[in-house]
Amino acid sequence: MGLGAAAALPMTAAQALPAAPVNETQQRRYPANWPDPEPYGLADTRLDLWPRDDNSFVLPLELRPRDRELGRVWMRDTYVNCFVVDGRPVYVASGTTRVPGLDAAGPWNDGLFVWVSRSLKGPWKLADTTGIRSDAEKGKVWSPEFLGENRPGRTVVAPWQEYWHDERFGKRGNVWAPEVHHFKGKWYIVACMGDHSRKVGSFMLVSEGGVEGPYRLVEGNLDKPFGDSFTGGPAFIEPGAYHHIDGGLYSEGDDAWLVLHNDLYAKFRHDMEDIVTTTDLPTFRQAPYSPEPYLEGAYVFHYRKKYYLVHAAWDRSSVDAYGSTRNAYDPPGTGRVQYQYDAIVAVSDRFEGPYSERWTLGVGAGHNNIFMDHRGLLWATFFRNPVAGYWKDPAHAADAAVPGVVGLEWTGPASNRLYVKRREPGRTASG
Template structure:
């Protein structure tokens, strides 16, 4: 998720780029060289001395309690919703409906290229299931925009603009080039009718090629993560990597309702790159190194796990993501903060597994930090309230950001009074607490202790 061609040179490289003024000094993923000064803070000088870093907040005790302070929410002063170009289906709502928002920034031909994607739905359905129609990508020269659907008209003149992959493209399969595998095709059953949905796409540029890592959702013939490759531009055409031809990456998981026996694998796959190496990251705690040709992972079964400090008991975690900043590795998860009543009659907010009396409240971003990719990782902390299932990225000026989407299915954002503001392509500024503490938080309004 960071590294390789995602990394930046200094902003002087971009000085002539259109729309890159100070007013738009917003997100490119980390640079090999020392990161430039963030646009969110003035440059340090010998006269003024280094600016003090915000401090860590004491963690709620015991380990596993959630921090619910409003300072950790995406707010008007630290976040905004991306003004993505609407498709015809978006006009009634007035914006793009999106879950699992992903945003990144790359340097292409000497200019910053911002990329956005996520899970979307088809007209007439309230969710991204039991089927949806593929992966859409937007690009912009600045985080503020203008955000345009990627121009796919040269690849598929008759298809909807911006759609880079879909089960609908199965007719493009050719000997030696598979676009849609049999396990990704639409299918039907008596309970749901048409089935097959794609979730949580990520876009990456690595060694001169564009990659999309995504997963087929829980109404698909097989459920799990796959990878697409474009040897041309970000618009495609994309083909399926060899390791995804017969099944999703990794091992099959225990059976659950609504998924055919033996068809459930690890979802929400992501890509982390560093130098010439790349890894697949799977929720909730698995990873695997890619082969040098990027067609498959080296170890395809019994994948290794990140070494991290679990909660007790450990809930189901989603959306694993790794980001490197200032030499440290940050392991990001999405976890449900569930409320309950403790023995004293007070509200308890914790990252608990489901149980009677526990109510889903917020879908949070939790972080842990390590000196090594595989761990061991520190204790986790609440990095953003309601900002779960996201990614972290670095802008063209060195500032750190995370995405969010406001989960519409359960909890705070599912309330009828708030549902109109849920499922959004949002971004929120992050702050780093410095080399002694090495924490990342949503940019807080007040930075003192408890």
């Protein structure tokens, strides 16, 4: 598609929808801002906040040989974005996928795939990597399998990213949650080595060509993931191996930041080969729940001069003292059952915060990203988490792990909220 040499810009609100004063008459055009469930930390489960047939669809991604039996791409952590290349829209899609014969993306998978399109609805084609690796599966832009491409001064796969084996799991090493970005004329992928890797945490690749690659590892990740190690993750992770996961990239002008779960960030060096601060990373100023649960998939999106910090949180259902169902973003506990993997969001005037109290952006839409299409419309991704809850139920499991997108709506400058596009949200003069 000729994406390599052309300059690209992300579709941002500043480009497509310049801010303007809004009077009361104009504010009535905006959807209503829903009151939040009380107390703070309860989940909003209304069906209008679900991705549905009338507000969402599954991307028709080109199938790989492994996808043909299922008839679609099995994907977690779906990521989609839109860039402008030579005045034309270019869409990219990626996510966490699995190998044939496994029902999950672990204990190992075989790397990262990228799809490209000129339209959100397709046709979506695998990035043409055949000119780089004629013997590898088309669209695979990075994998631990590419270890043999390492050269002096050019590392594609670091030692901590290589496959390894043990008696309990056999072959181990997985990669997940990729984001594809174009920044200052180069393509970048930020991703995470998963729980079965020698070291678990976030890293970044930079392309020496187009969106298809070839990619190499940046200097800051030659020995380890970004940030310090700490105690975390499943019990089978080796001591000292766990770093901050789910890394993403946020850019504004000539500056870029690494965003890590669930409240950390760091500015990238000007050359993008490492972050400026490698220890004691700064934190977003947030309004946490009490108690604060484990959050994943932190992502920052800028729209109409506001910053939106998105997280994934499990809505756990339980029965309260009155016998009623309680849905809340609670930590695990006796009687609490995972129900939906939601997208929660907060808004701020500044990148670092302080951020507002969170609200439910979309039910079951957790671990996503928000992007603007070439027409200026807002979308979020979703994948329907098959690990637990509603989408693990055999009645729904066949429709889980999809590369889905859902339309969003903005409630206007008086309240600055984003929601999954609702059926009949009403109109309001006050937001």
